[in-house]
Amino acid sequence: MTSKANPVRFVPRGFVPTREQQDIQLSRHRVTLIEANAGAAKTTTLALRIGEAIARGMPPGKILALVFTPQARDVMKTRLVDIGIPHSTAAQIQVRTFEEFAGEVLGAIEGPGPARLGSAQELKPHALAAIEQVSLGYAGATEFLDIRSHNVAISQFLECQLRLKATMALDENDGDTGLEESAERLGVPLTDYLWTLEYERIRLGVFDEVLFRGPFDATYDLARQLDDFPETKNALPRYGLVAGDELHDLNEASFRVLEALLDMDDLYFVGAGDRDQVIHSSLGADESYLGHRFTDKHAGCVRYPLTMTYRHGPHLAYAMEAFKQKPVDSSLPVITEIIQLHYGQARLEEGAARVVDAIGKWKSDGFPLEACAILLRERHQSVAIENALMRANIGYRTQGMQGYLQREEILFLRGMIAIALKNLASVESAAIRKAIVESLAIFGEVAFTPQEMDYAKSVIAKDPQILNSFFTGQIQRSQSEKARTRISSAVAYMEGVAAETPADAVLRDICERMDLVAVAQRIYVHPHDAAVVAKSVDGFIEVARQSGMNLRQFSEWIGAADAFVATRRSRNLVLLECVANSKGKEFDHVILPFLENGEFPSPMRDLKEEENLFYVGATRARSRLTLISPEDESTRSPFIRRMELASSRARALAAVQKNLAQTGAAPSRLELRVPYSDKDTVKSLGAQWDAARKVWYVKAGLDREPFKPWFPEE
Known part of the structure; x- marks a missing residue:
């Protein structure tokens, strides 16, 4: 004070x-x-x-x-x-x-300075050179190496090396610890640990002259x-x-x-x-x-x-005070609405429908869609929501994640459908065709070199008709006998399946023949990520079931969905992103869907960090927060109960009224326009000099009449 x-x-x-x-x-x-x-x-x-x-x-x-x-x-x-x-x-x-x-x-x-490389694409050649060094230098000396060079592996490696650097854990090895023991102590796969060591050797050069720096490398x-x-x-x-x-x-x-x-x-x-x-x-x-x-x-x-928040009104401030058990207040004279919507046992379909309802209400109240954000706990939740938005003809954009039709696990299933129908050419985007080819190789566990992968993507994208023959010929390059058997069985099944077969039945058979859950657990380092992929696949199969379409019809529907995404307008779009990417942002309306046990909080993550994620998501809202949860209270996220919404409502309304009464308070000072020649005069009258802003001003409460000659122009 x-x-x-x-x-x-x-x-x-x-x-x-x-x-x-x-x-x-x-x-x-x-x-x-x-x-x-x-x-x-x-x-x-x-x-x-x-x-x-x-x-x-x-x-x-x-x-x-x-x-x-x-x-x-x-x-x-x-x-x-x-x-x-x-x-x-x-x-x-x-x-x-x-x-x-x-x-x-x-x-x-x-x-x-060395070259600054800001994107994963720019870092990819160096990552590939490093994994090649791992393959050459350690393959015979170390057990349990898993050498992969596809985009998923590179992405996971870049995240791993970033964490090791951010925590300074990479510098903690005392030299007496073996490679396997060091990797185990750091909690990272051995391959990624060795990959990071070789990557750093390349980056730092022979004589410790740094050749390039990626994100966070300077720090x-x-x-x-x-x-x-x-x-x-x-x-x-x-x-x-x-x-x-x-x-x-x-x-x-x-x-x-x-x-x-x-x-x-x-x-x-x-x-x-x-x-x-x-x-x-x-x-x-x-x-x-x-x-x-x-x-x-x-x-x-x-x-x-x-303690005072200036983003939202007392209703949300007091809810967060209860949730986090710390003082939170708001001096804003506004009611930040907290609306609860519920869904029944058809959780995916009904939960997504409630999202559409919330957006519809927002729009009918006269507010723009671009001021609305749907914040997900995990990306798999977007499958049902994206479909519901498309059905309702609501334009949306994703940030920090791909739309679900362009994620690796869904692209793999799209590739299998293309093998069955021999219609990869119906995918209009060459970029998506290339992504489908890579996803087939990733989930088929085909051991392409980076050069071979690029060649396959380029050739098949230009001539989609060769997908079946090319891919069938490459199956023998899968890394294990079991993998070859699985993918061979799946391809043979798809080549023989009738186009009139229900799409959901075909997709379910493919997942069982491939044991796709186990494949995901091998591809993705973190169990949580593998679980998200499995849920995403389940969501896609559910979309097929709800559609009632056969395989050919479902393939055509996917093409129409691609077109919807590709042709959507650039303005007035609802935002769809994960809560973890929303920190530092704010939106007029925030929708938090699927607030249930097993989703938010996630049982595979630290509970304290899950609490923080919910706090971050809820506090992005300025004027409206919509919470979407099950009708069955026993299955709802415990975070909702901890907000104590009912008990704080009267207190929040009283605070809004008090804040309204205080909005007419007088300004703290009046700034003057004073020529240099008049500075001593205004100083003698009681004006103060603001050295930072280089302006004379009259403090609140001082008679302003003598200062009229220096009042700013209206």
């Missing part, structure tokens, strides 16, 4: 800081941690602290703001200007992602250098204030970089995060960083809360 001994120097434009925000703005502690709720204006409060530092004389070039994503970086830059810091001043503040900052520091050390490389060569700290730029946003995404590598900055003399740090938004543990995020890691080293570290 401001006092005569420590008055506020920076007054923001457009809002009056709360007492909590003002305490943070005026903090004189060397390390200040902000424990914030979702939507609590973390970024704005950090900008407020930066504005105060500038007003007290800190050069803006000596201030660093660190974030995790380019989107968060852009938001921070916008907030600095929004609160009243002049553009020219804000431009001098160093706003960087951790990766950008680490890259700049390494660039100063290394000189001209990892800098953290590693700081550990191996402590003098690297001398290369860090000198700052007076460092502000860190979204600290719930901290992992070991980024924390070590941050700690190196905090070791500087005369540096102040303020960081904000919400430990209830730790949802990326697979990438090393852990609540311990916000919990005790800072305080373990910085005894004078203080914590300030940000």
Whole structure:
């Protein structure tokens, strides 16, 4: 709270800081941690602290703001200007992602930097070169190697090496531990562990001259250098204030970089995060960083809360307060609706129908579809929902995941249908034809080299008629006798099946002949991912059953669905994405479907992280949250009960009325237009100078009449 001994120097434009925000703005502690709720204006409060530092004389070039994503970086830059810091001043503040900052520091050390590769496609050649080295160097020396080079394997490898780097676990091997033991200790497959070692040998070059950097590699490389060569700290730029946003995404590598900055003399740090938004543990995020890691080293570290949310009204704020058992409030004079819809025993069909009902109500209320987001616990849930949206002619877009018809497991089944009907040519998109060929090879466990895979995709995409003969000829290359027997049986069955056979019966037979669940468990490293694939396949078979179509009709329907997706308009589309990808976003209307035991929370994931995922999903909503769950209360997600919706309703309504009564409060100050020659005059009349925004102003409560000559023009 401001006092005569420590008055506020920076007054923001457009809002009056709360007492909590003002305490943070005026903090004189060397390390200040902000424990914030979702939507609590973390970024704005950090900008407020930066504005105060500038007003007290800190050069803006000596201030660093660190974030995790380019989107968060852009938001921070916008907030600095929004609160009243002049553009020219804000431009001098160093706003960087951790990766950008680490890259700049390494660039100063290394000189001209290595190639920056930002996508999986750019990293793929290096990943393939590394797995070839594993095959050549370890195949005879190590048991249990599983050498695969298809896109699923590469994707899983890139995720694995990213986690090992983020947690700094890759550097923990003491040299005396065997390869199998090291992989087991790290909890990764032996092949992926060796793949990562060879990949790093390629990336770092013969003489430790880095040849390229992919996502997060700069942060990892800098953290590693700081550990191996402590003098690297001398290369860090000198700052007076460092502000860190979204600290719930901290992992070991980024924390070590941050700690190196905090070791500087005369540096102040303020960081904000919400430990209830730790949802990326697979990438090393852990609540311990916000919990005790800072305080373990910085005894004078203080914590300030940000309990007020500015994203939604009291109804959702109090529901989250009950769910997370922590103070949450809202000063917004709005009712954020929380609507519950239920489905019966035909859970997939009825649950998807309730999603369509929720969107229909939203649209009939006059709101745009593009303001609505369906947030899924897992991607398999989209199968029924996408079909329901197509039937209702509701345009949608997916983000962070493919639509279900273009996922590997469904593409495999589409390929088997094409073998039966000899109609791959009916798939209009060459890209989808190529993806079908690759999925047939993946699930058929055919041992193509990368070059052979590319050749097969290219040739068959151009001449779809050769699919049957080509694929039949390649079956003998499956990696095991059992795999060859399974795929041979499945292909022979499909080539003999009648086009008038019910589609669901054919698909079910194929899955049984292939033992597709077991195949998925071999292909996907994590049991959870294999289970999601199995559910996705079950959902696809259910679509076929509900359609009542035979195999030929179902194939034609798939073509029409492809066309619907390909021709959908680019605007006013409902968003469909997984909850885990929604953090940092907000939507007017959020729909959370299939809230039942076994789905959300998932029994295969840590319960605490499942709670955090639900919290993240629910708090993306601004004006409406729709919860879709079973009619049978005993099977509903326990998260709904913990929101205590009925008991908090009266309190929330009273809070909305109180907030409405307070919306007419007077502004905190009046800014003046004062020529330099008049500065002493307005100062003598009681005007104050805002050094950060470089403007004279009249504080609230002071008679404004004497300042009329300097009032801003209307």
